[in-house]
Amino acid sequence: MAYTVTLPREGGTLYTYHLQQARPFTTPTERFQKRVAFAAAHVVCDPFADTDPLHESKIDWEGTLAYRHHLWSHGFAVAEAMDTAQRGMGLRWDRAKELIQRSAAEAKTVGGRIACGAGTDQLTPHHGVRLEEVEAAYEEQCEFVEAQGGQIIIMASRALAACAKSPEDYRRVYGNILTQVSRPVILHWLGDMFDPALTGYWGHRDLDAAMDVCLDIIREHREKIDGIKISLLDKHREIHMRRLLPPGVRMYTGDDFHYPELIRGDEEGYSDALLGIFDAIAPAAAAALLALDAGDVDRYHAILDKTVPLARHIFQKPTYAYKTGIVFLAYLNGHQPHFRMIGGAEGARSIIHLAELFVLADKAGLLRDPELAVQRMNLALSLAGVSSS
Template identity: 70%
Template sequence: MAKSLLLPRAGGQLYEYTPVQTILFEKLAKLTQLPFTGRIAFSAAHVVCDPFADADPLHHAPIDWNSTLAYRHHLWSLGLGVAEAMDTAQRGMGLDWNSSKELIRASISEARSVGGKIACGAGTDHLLPGPSVTIADVEAAYEEQVGFIEGEGGQVILMASRALAACGKGPEDYERVYGRILGQVKQPVILHWLGDMFDPALAGYWGCKHDLDEAMEVCLRVIRAHADKVDGIKISLLDADKEIKMRRLLPEGVKMYTGDDFNYPELIKGDEQGHSHALLGIFDAIAPAAAQALHALDRGDLTGYDSIMEPTVALSRHIFQKPTYAYKTGIVFMAYLNGHQPHFRMIGGAEGWRSILHLAELFVLADRAGLLADPELAVQRMKPVLALAGIQP
């Protein structure tokens, strides 16, 4: 029987809360080894910080490799693919390129050992934006990272570039850079259009300052010109209508991967004109539910799919609320509550990016969605977090 605990409300009031103990998702590891047949599903995976590393957490990424790789095995055991070294792993916000290379190499090796699906982020984050940075520098930075991933045998996710956003003068610069890189890749890549709500440094991407439709057309020109080198595109704009519009304009054979952590159930389910596949940060936090829902979708059980996915939306919208880039804190907190890591520490001290009110509401929403694997353990782990805010049992 899970015990109750005191949770805070705005204004400092406390209330007693007891988990409902409705665990909706059985242990699926042995049941979901079979791949999904109707959708491709990647979870962008977080990294686990090593709390005992004698290093500056603001400038070096001390990673607990055992826990980090164990979590990837958890995702693979549920049938999900891993999107490695993405923004969910604090890429560019604590995880630098040197640490990313270690992570990519290790994860590709682990994926190969179990037949797990994996794709890895290539960007330009080792190239700091500045007035002396040129388009040629951006191209060289992309080439270095793409070459490393492909040299390890991995599929590339071509991430958006802060350096390109800073030095690009207009759409022609984006078409030049992407055209050069896509012309060199060995296998089709997944493009990633990340909105500025996730990373303010990417405002005006594709050389279009204030018009998403214009930016979409530039991106589509790039894809159409190199359709044989593009597996698909993940867009993270938190705008379902924009995603559906672009999905319908993609060349035949190029996939849409939703990165919309607000509207993913409807976008994955799709409509009479198509559907989106998934490459989502929220799948890290809701992996058991996502796996069970996708198997229901494969069976044509739309009612079952909706009933599983619907309770996760409130949790996801809470985790990804503004400032959206702080969502990583909620992702790691879920892993901590569910026993996937022994502590709630993050690279760069990012555990402090969200308030105790935010974490308390996350606990309640996760419980209501049936995503606390062991409610009693979750209560035990919540209490020291509350104690740090002065809330005693």
């Protein structure tokens, strides 16, 4: 059956879009082997909580955990309580603790791999914060993650960025934390396009100088580091850093613009993945990674390259608003019954943006039930004042 929807363009003109009749991706029966792939997962807001959504949003635990099962069922490891889950942008540490605890317990029921963000968001970032406080905050969160059985992802710290006076302060804090963890961690270098409060991380605004500091820390503590995720949206820097990593330390791409070529790799290596976009494109990404396992590079690119326009759209500036598109696609696909977000973040993108997201998701074969997707798109359009009559 053919489906159509009337969509708006900027300025208010309307056009009719005819959905393609693509066959949806199915849940795989195999698990990909050649790459480690984490999907950073979003949280589902409780729409019936009678609280101020800007300051006291609550989580729908059933919907949130069901989405993690969706990701595990497609073979992905889950990266929990990261920026995709609106960590630091609606999700406070007290709520993140419960999220980590519940998700880690749920992972054990299906043998799912999980790694969880540990940061310093108990602290309010300001220049008066002391390094000892930053270290104590990291210690608290790392201990909590390990106690739940999760792998630690050491998130970049706004508080450290605010109070560090030199690269030596980063070496000190990371060195002290890494000597205490009991199993190898994943470091996370999040660029300022995702979080402006992290400008100048590692003690330098110059990214090449910052990378040198980060690499020094990795080399000194290599036995405690599984890998590093960098989210700079700069494939050349990622490839350069990947080639400089010590043997056995993985590069986890966080590049939501260039992931197909970075995961495929080149004659000198490849990137594994820890990506927010995998939350949205899990069925396609799983099929592509299985094709890569089979040595079918053409099929790998035929599937995954079609998702790149969608990813670039979702992660367009302001990049930190990408979570809105991730959640909207989950809503279109019936993974949650509403388009509400903690912190009221559903309002972070325009209806024009969401209409184009709908089109790009369809072209990538990522609308698993076109009839439902059209119904829900029409509801969003009507709420925004778009009328096809």
